[in-house]
Amino acid sequence: MCGIVGAVAQRDVADILLTGLQRLEYRGYDSAGLAVQASQGQVQRLRRLGKVEALAEALAQTPIQGGTGIAHTRWATHGQPSEANAHPHQSGPIMVVHNGIIENHSELRQQLQQQGFEFQSQTDTEVIAHLIASFRQQGHALLQAVMATRKQLTGAYGMVVMDEQSPEQLVVARSGSPLVIGAGIGEHFIASDQLALLPVTQRFAFLEEGDVALIERRSYQVFDSQDQVVERPLVESTVEHDAGDKGQFRHYMLKEIYEQPQAIANTLEGRLENGQLNLEALGDLSQVEQVQIIACGTSYHAAMTARYWIESLAGVPCNVEIASEFRYRRSVVRPSSLLVTISQSGETADTLAALRLAKDIGYQQTLAICNVPGSSLVRESDMALMTRAGAEIGVASTKAFTTQLVALMLLTVALGRGRQLSTEQEKDIAAALAHLPALIEKSLAMNSDIEALAQRFAEKHHALFLGRGSQYPIAMEGALKLKEISYIHAEAYAAGELKHGPLALIDAEMPIVVVAPNNELVEKLKSNIEEVRARGGELFIFADEAAGLNTEGNVMVLPVVHCDNRIAPIVYTIPLQLLSYHVAVIKGTDVDQPRNLAKSVTVE
Ligand code: HGA
Numbered sequence: 099m100c101g102i103v104g105a106v107a108q109r110d111v112a113d114i115l116l117t118g119l120q121r122l123e124y125r126g127y128d129s130a131g132l133a134v135q136a137s138q139g140q141v142q143r144l145r146r147l148g149k150v151e152a153l154a155e156a157l158a159q160t161p162i163q164g165g166t167g168i169a170h171t172r173w174a175t176h177g178q179p180s181e182a183n184a185h186p187h188q189s190g191p192i193m194v195v196h197n198g199i200i201e202n203h204s205e206l207r208q209q210l211q212q213q214g215f216e217f218q219s220q221t222d223t224e225v226i227a228h229l230i231a232s233f234r235q236q237g238h239a240l241l242q243a244v245m246a247t248r249k250q251l252t253g254a255y256g257m258v259v260m261d262e263q264s265p266e267q268l269v270v271a272r273s274g275s276p277l278v279i280g281a282g283i284g285e286h287f288i289a290s291d292q293l294a295l296l297p298v299t300q301r302f303a304f305l306e307e308g309d310v311a312l313i314e315r316r317s318y319q320v321f322d323s324q325d326q327v328v329e330r331p332l333v334e335s336t337v338e339h340d341a342g343d344k345g346q347f348r349h350y351m352l353k354e355i356y357e358q359p360q361a362i363a364n365t366l367e368g369r370l371e372n373g374q375l376n377l378e379a380l381g382d383l384s385q386v387e388q389v390q391i392i393a394c395g396t397s398y399h400a401a402m403t404a405r406y407w408i409e410s411l412a413g414v415p416c417n418v419e420i421a422s423e424f425r426y427r428r429s430v431v432r433p434s435s436l437l438v439t440i441s442q443s444g445e446t447a448d449t450l451a452a453l454r455l456a457k458d459i460g461y462q463q464t465l466a467i468c469n470v471p472g473s474s475l476v477r478e479s480d481m482a483l484m485t486r487a488g489a490e491i492g493v494a495s496t497k498a499f500t501t502q503l504v505a506l507m508l509l510t511v512a513l514g515r516g517r518q519l520s521t522e523q524e525k526d527i528a529a530a531l532a533h534l535p536a537l538i539e540k541s542l543a544m545n546s547d548i549e550a551l552a553q554r555f556a557e558k559h560h561a562l563f564l565g566r567g568s569q570y571p572i573a574m575e576g577a578l579k580l581k582e583i584s585y586i587h588a589e590a591y592a593a594g595e596l597k598h599g600p601l602a603l604i605d606a607e608m609p610i611v612v613v614a615p616n617n618e619l620v621e622k623l624k625s626n627i628e629e630v631r632a633r634g635g636e637l638f639i640f641a642d643e644a645a646g647l648n649t650e651g652n653v654m655v656l657p658v659v660h661c662d663n664r665i666a667p668i669v670y671t672i673p674l675q676l677l678s679y680h681v682a683v684i685k686g687t688d689v690d691q692p693r694n695l696a697k698s699v700t701v702e
Pocket of ligand 1: 172174175176177196197198200221222223700
């Protein structure tokens with residue numbers, strides 16, 4: 099989603115801002131802009147539709163000097179992607195960059211127009227700039243003007259405000275969209291994600307919900323939602339500086355697919371030692387009578403997979419819901435429920451809102467499964483189980499998903515202890531997990547076969563993915579990956595559902611991808627495969643050789659490494675990731691930043 103970077107320094111900051119934006123590019127955006135001012139100079143603004151590269155070129159032609167500046171990559175919510183709608187937005191001396199949505203923008207726009215303010219864009223953001231300007235005209239200092247403005251806003255925002263009349267200050271406010279302050283020596287920075295600032299500092303203070311902060315070169319001061327001074331101490335970051343480097347790979351997505359053996363090994367480190375699972379950090383889960391998992395997108399598919407595990411292995415009832423649904427319906431809280439949220443970034447707006455609602459309606463125990471330490475989800479949950487996937491840059495999630503699955507399997511074991519999971523079963527799961535990085539490595543060796551297979555998809559307009567049991571969510575994830583990056587319409591079905599409708603779609607033009615490990619459902623799956631074969635569908639089956647599939651006719655079987663069925667969903671994810679990647683490359687799409695999509699979805 100949108101990225102924000104800001105700086106108050108003694109040196110020129112335009113390049114710092116630009117580098118920051120480049121480091122946030124992976125999140126997906128449609129336009130970029132910045133505004134910079136020198137201590138006595140005028141504010142200069144530069145905006146471009148399209149990539150940060152276009153902004154960099156414009157800046158190279160018209161260098162802007164100055165030590166105070168703000169910058170933004172926009173993912174449009176209100177108003178089409180255009181230069182006029184790109185941030186920063188201006189009202190006289192005020193410049194604003196904003197992430198989020200101002201829900202009462204229409205009313206505010208009308209009021210401000212009546213006061214004589216002229217609007218230059220179609221965005222909701224522009225009302226913020228005019229409101230602040232109107233409070234400034236009434237004599238408020240910049241900080242007080244921002245404090246007064248936020249009281250008028252409904253919706254979500256992370257915003258940074260610059261004022262030509264207060265050239266060595268930035269004022270920032272957070273409500274529903276993250277912001278972090280970075281501290282340098284005699285300079286301070288602000289960003290929507292610490293990744294943007296790692297080239298300039300490792301020391302960060304995370305703003306909390308409702309915070310406003312005044313940022314100057316030598317100091318920063320934070321106020322809570324009641325305008326009271328609060329401490330937000332600096333902490334040393336552990337995030338790696340080079341997380342944004344593609345290395346030898348053509349795309350971040352491919353790099354991240356190949357990082358999975360290591361990411362999984364990291365996620366298991368300290369939690370699996372000498373064949374023993376060490377899950378004490380998860381605390382006492384013996385009183386948990388029900389698990390409610392909430393997530394969006396790929397994380398939702400991880401949750402769906404976990405439901406099969408938690409119910410069948412741990413014997414605990416488990417419910418899974420999409421965050422944007424959960425947060426707007428009235429649900430019943432069962433006693434002694436554990437609420438689990440899953441989000442790669444820990445800033446997903448719907449998931450965060452669902453967590454907050456869950457706490458309000460009576461969930462007593464909350465656990466976040468997340469990849470970003472210090473994120474809002476982690477800070478607002480009672481417990482966190484961190485996936486240690488490292489920074490994930492590709493918009494299409496890969497290593498975050500498989501490490502989420504590993505974390506969820508650990509949670510399953512923790513829940514199953516003292517219940518129906520026997521010591522023997524736990525030992526088998528531990529052994530399977532220990533073997534997992536090597537199995538993923540072997541699955542990656544399918545790469546060239548899958549690259550060849552991908553040719554057969556590139557001309558297709560639709561595809562079906564089928565799976566049963568815990569492989570059904572894996573089929574869903576496979577279909578989502580293909581949609582996201584190759585723009586081929588793909589749907590996943592639980593294979594048993596075929597005859598209830600989707601069979602009507604099958605003809606020689608419809609590729610059908612099947613995930614078929616050799617589990618207790620394979621015989622049922624074989625019947626479903628025959629139903630497709632009988633109707634002339636083109637089948638691509640990822641299967642355990644031991645499953646003994648019929649390869650006659652329009653069928654291509656790709657053998658997948660034999661593995662324990664409990665961890666098979668993780669292993670079978672790999673060929674589906676590779677398939678979508680290669681199809682996208684053949685189609686020439688923007689693999690790492692697919693159109694219309696953004697990473698870390700911080701708006702609802
Ligand atoms: N609503 C603003 C900002 C959008 C945003 O935060 N995207 O992530 C706009 O449309 O410009």
